[in-house]
Amino acid sequence: xxxxxxxxxxxxxxxxxxxxxxxxxxxxxxxxxxxxxxxxxxxxxxxxxxxxxxxxxxxxxxxxxxxxxxxxxxxxxxxxxxxxxxxxxxxxxxxxxxxxxxxxxxxxxxx
Numbered sequence: 001x002x003x004x005x006x007x008x009x010x011x012x013x014x015x016x017x018x019x020x021x022x023x024x025x026x027x028x029x030x031x032x033x034x035x036x037x038x039x040x041x042x043x044x045x046x047x048x049x050x051x052x053x054x055x056x057x058x059x060x061x062x063x064x065x066x067x068x069x070x071x072x073x074x075x076x077x078x079x080x081x082x083x084x085x086x087x088x089x090x091x092x093x094x095x096x097x098x099x100x101x102x103x104x105x106x107x108x109x110x111x
Contacts, residue, residue: 002054002087004036004094006061007110008044012074012101016044019071021064024049026057027084035059060084061096069102076102083107 004024008017020040026033036049049061066079083096095110 002050002090002092002094003048004050004054004059004061004087004096005048006040006046006063006095007097008040008063009097009099010044010068010072010101011099013072016040016042017068017098017100018042018044020044020068022046022049023062023064025060025062026054027060028057032060054087054090056087056090058084058086063098063100065100065105068100074102078105081105081107085109 006022008020010017018040023037024035026035036051038046038049040046061083063081065076065081069076096107097110099106
């Protein structure tokens, strides 16, 4: 079964980004299908975001950075970070970490 998870680190504060809302959607042409939603835990992690088995396709993670920045007293340039990626192995694990600061971010495929 395919799983999708994330880990968000606030590089400006040097700590996990806890309490951030994260949504997962399946993109199907012009249609968007919600797949799951979660909030990062005290370690900045969200476990498996899927409520149902995932198939090959294009998915989008949406991180509510505006809500997180407001909660931590920061002002950021990017109110939302979206990461679109392809699930090609319908039995694999997809871990998509986000490194975040108020004026920059980066993502990569983790393990």
